[in-house]
Amino acid sequence: MTERSSAVRIGPVVFDNPVFLASGPAGYGLEYADLIDLTRLGAVVTKTITLQPRPGNTGRRLWETRGGLLNSVGLENVGAEIFLTEKLPSLIDGDVRLIVSIAAEGWEEFRQLLEMVAARPEIEAVEINLSCPNVERGGMEIGADPGRIEHYVKHAKDVLGERAVLAKLTPNVRDVARLALAAEGAGADGITAINTVVGMEMDAESGRPIFEMVRAGLSGPAILPIALVAVWKISRTVDIPIVGVGGISSIEDATKFFRAGASAIQIGTAIFYDHGLPERIIEAFEHSGIPKPFEKKDG
Amino acid sequence: MSARAKGSFLVSVLRNDPLTPSSSILVLDRPEGFPDAQPGQFISVRLTDTLEPLLRRPYSIMDLTADTLSLLVKVIGRGSALLASQKPGASLDVIGPLGGTSFPYPASGKVVFVAGGTGLAPFIFAARSWRSGDARPEIHLLYGAEAKDELFLELIAGEFTGAHLATIDGSEGYCGDVVRLCEKLLAKGELPVDHLYSCGPRGMVRALVRQVGSRFAEHLTSLEAIMACGVGACRGCTVPVWEGERMVNKAVCSDGTVFAANAVAWEEWKE
Ligand SMILES: Cc1cc2nc3c(=O)[nH]c(=O)nc-3n(C[C@H](O)[C@H](O)[C@H](O)COP(=O)(O)OP(=O)(O)OC[C@H]3O[C@@H](n4cnc5c(N)ncnc54)[C@H](O)[C@@H]3O)c2cc1C
Ligand SMILES: Cc1cc2nc3c(=O)[nH]c(=O)nc-3n(C[C@H](O)[C@H](O)[C@H](O)COP(=O)(O)O)c2cc1C
Numbered sequence: 001m002t003e004r005s006s007a008v009r010i011g012p013v014v015f016d017n018p019v020f021l022a023s024g025p026a027g028y029g030l031e032y033a034d035l036i037d038l039t040r041l042g043a044v045v046t047k048t049i050t051l052q053p054r055p056g057n058t059g060r061r062l063w064e065t066r067g068g069l070l071n072s073v074g075l076e077n078v079g080a081e082i083f084l085t086e087k088l089p090s091l092i093d094g095d096v097r098l099i100v101s102i103a104a105e106g107w108e109e110f111r112q113l114l115e116m117v118a119a120r121p122e123i124e125a126v127e128i129n130l131s132c133p134n135v136e137r138g139g140m141e142i143g144a145d146p147g148r149i150e151h152y153v154k155h156a157k158d159v160l161g162e163r164a165v166l167a168k169l170t171p172n173v174r175d176v177a178r179l180a181l182a183a184e185g186a187g188a189d190g191i192t193a194i195n196t197v198v199g200m201e202m203d204a205e206s207g208r209p210i211f212e213m214v215r216a217g218l219s220g221p222a223i224l225p226i227a228l229v230a231v232w233k234i235s236r237t238v239d240i241p242i243v244g245v246g247g248i249s250s251i252e253d254a255t256k257f258f259r260a261g262a263s264a265i266q267i268g269t270a271i272f273y274d275h276g277l278p279e280r281i282i283e284a285f286e287h288s289g290i291p292k293p294f295e296k297k298d299g
Numbered sequence: 300m301s302a303r304a305k306g307s308f309l310v311s312v313l314r315n316d317p318l319t320p321s322s323s324i325l326v327l328d329r330p331e332g333f334p335d336a337q338p339g340q341f342i343s344v345r346l347t348d349t350l351e352p353l354l355r356r357p358y359s360i361m362d363l364t365a366d367t368l369s370l371l372v373k374v375i376g377r378g379s380a381l382l383a384s385q386k387p388g389a390s391l392d393v394i395g396p397l398g399g400t401s402f403p404y405p406a407s408g409k410v411v412f413v414a415g416g417t418g419l420a421p422f423i424f425a426a427r428s429w430r431s432g433d434a435r436p437e438i439h440l441l442y443g444a445e446a447k448d449e450l451f452l453e454l455i456a457g458e459f460t461g462a463h464l465a466t467i468d469g470s471e472g473y474c475g476d477v478v479r480l481c482e483k484l485l486a487k488g489e490l491p492v493d494h495l496y497s498c499g500p501r502g503m504v505r506a507l508v509r510q511v512g513s514r515f516a517e518h519l520t521s522l523e524a525i526m527a528c529g530v531g532a533c534r535g536c537t538v539p540v541w542e543g544e545r546m547v548n549k550a551v552c553s554d555g556t557v558f559a560a561n562a563v564a565w566e567e568w569k570e
């Protein structure tokens with residue numbers, strides 16, 4: 001197969017270009033269809049789905065910080081059944097390339113969810129959102145434990161066979177590269193880094209935390225350096241492709257991720273204020289080529 | 300009630316007319332292709348490309364003519380201050396019209412509007428757009444603010460069948476809140492009780508539901524919430540709403556802004 005110059009391969013799957021929408025901010029993609037030509041994107045990573053629908057968190061869900069956004073949406077989603085019967089067909093019929101994001105709070109749920117996803121041959125790629133709290137382990141993120149990551153990724157690869165499996169990592173750990181290594185060892189086709197950075201906000205006047213769950217996830221320009229160093233460290237540890245995400249707000253920001261070792265990028269928060277950005281990045285790369293990494297990790 | 304497709308537009312500022320010390324009316328050039336809209340729908344404005352503030356800010360459509368799109372802007376923080384300082388000739392990046400529901404033309408031909416502060420905006424739009432049709436509804440406006448200099452008096456002149464004002468400090472109209480005023484007028488039998496449409500601070504609408512809601516056959520309210528996407532994607536602006544026995548989270552931006560006020564789970568909707 002001849003691959004276009006801006007095409008990117010992640011395991012068995014080739015995407016036309018390396019610019020994806022991150023999971024969450026763009027929902028199932030369809031909500032943005034009036035504003036973004038979804039077919040131009042390398043892929044849309046859909047909002048993380050869980051086996052059962054989730055109502056998400058109560059109380060305030062958003063707060064703007066300097067250069068960033070805190071969110072406490074709490075993985076609200078329609079659940080696997082509705083996603084597969086209602087959202088997926090419209091996206092596939094619309095010729096949108098998809099990476100389906102999935103998460104589970106425990107092993108049995110993960111197994112069942114994977115079975116449902118695997119039964120749909122039109123799904124060519126899956127991103128495992130490993131930042132989901134693990135109810136079996138007292139709420140610790142599944143993705144903070146290399147052993148769990150290995151277990152989950154290996155099972156996903158076994159079930160999904162020739163489909164691409166990406167492991168999306170949390171930055172809220174001491175050594176993100178170690179997690180990436182665990183995912184690679186288990187057969188992951190790619191690493192997505194990073195999910196939101198844990199943070200909080202206080203109401204100075206009332207003296208209370210503004211989010212009911214106290215902690216929330218920080219995204220947007222404020223976290224770019226954190227995402228960049230994660231990509232840098234991971235790229236010096238594993239050989240599989242890395243999808244960089246976190247704070248990208250310009251063509252220049254996107255370029256930095258490729259320089260740091262990413263093979264593709266995702267845009268999240270920026271689409272809220274600049275939904276034309278993904279397409280501008282795609283055009284820039286089509287024109288000047290995908291930026292080369294700073295150095296070969298063994299060079 | 301459903302909206303036509305939304306879009307992304309660059310609009311230029313035609314005028315910026317000061318209204319009160321802290322607010323103004325921004326009259327924008329209606330861009331080519333900007334779809335028709337309904338009262339209760341809004342646009343989302345990008346205020347700067349310096350990323351400070353980061354997010355767009357939502358503003359109700361206060362008027363939409365063949366040539367213009369007007370907003371009522373009250374300064375409460377950094378974003379609104381930037382918007383209120385726009386000069387004629389400036390260009391703004393907006394998406395809209397947003398909102399999946401709106402205030403429908405009142406079936407009985409008679410309606411009571413209760414507005415608090417900038418919650419007046421959708422009702423100016425409603426009054427103006429319904430007036431241009433053949434049928435002209437009877438509209439009773441009850442409108443409240445903290446003090447006289449925060450009432451947008453110029454805006455309401457001549458737009459409504461009757462206008463009743465309330466200020467907390469008593470500097471104009473009824474001394475007290477607009478909910479009390481509504482109770483008083485209802486007691487005197489001065490208001491039609493078919494449709495109540497409200498828009499304003501959460502506390503005002505909640506008090507309306509509790510204190511006078513049951514007196515009206517229908518109470519619709521346009522809600523506000525902090526927003527990020529404005530299009531129903533991010534699930535950041537949700538409000539808990541009763542669907543029979545079940546409480547579900549609805550997005551204010553795309554399932555609203557207009558909801559049946561009695562269906563909102565006010566006790567569960569925390570800030
Ligand atoms: C559907 C809708 C219609 C609105 N219509 C009008 C209108 O016609 N006229 C008018 O003056 N105001 C209107 N508002 C409110 C207006 O959006 C806020 O005043 C504005 O976003 C405040 O921005 P700021 O940067 O000045 O405030 P900030 O300094 O950021 O914060 C001050 C307060 O503003 C609110 N706020 C902040 N960010 C947002 C956000 N992204 N979305 C919503 N609220 C936010 C919060 O309650 C916050 O506590 C509307 C809001 C909504 C949701
Ligand atoms: C409102 C919101 C919802 C999100 N939901 C998800 C989600 O469901 N699954 C997931 O893996 N990441 C989710 N994320 C994280 C983003 O995919 C991304 O990793 C993070 O926001 C950093 O990228 P950004 O700075 O470009 O937004 C969400 C982010 C935001 C702001």
Ligand code: FES
Pocket residue numbers: 525526527528529530531532533534535536537550551552553
């Ligand atoms: S603001 Fe994103 S869903 Fe309403």
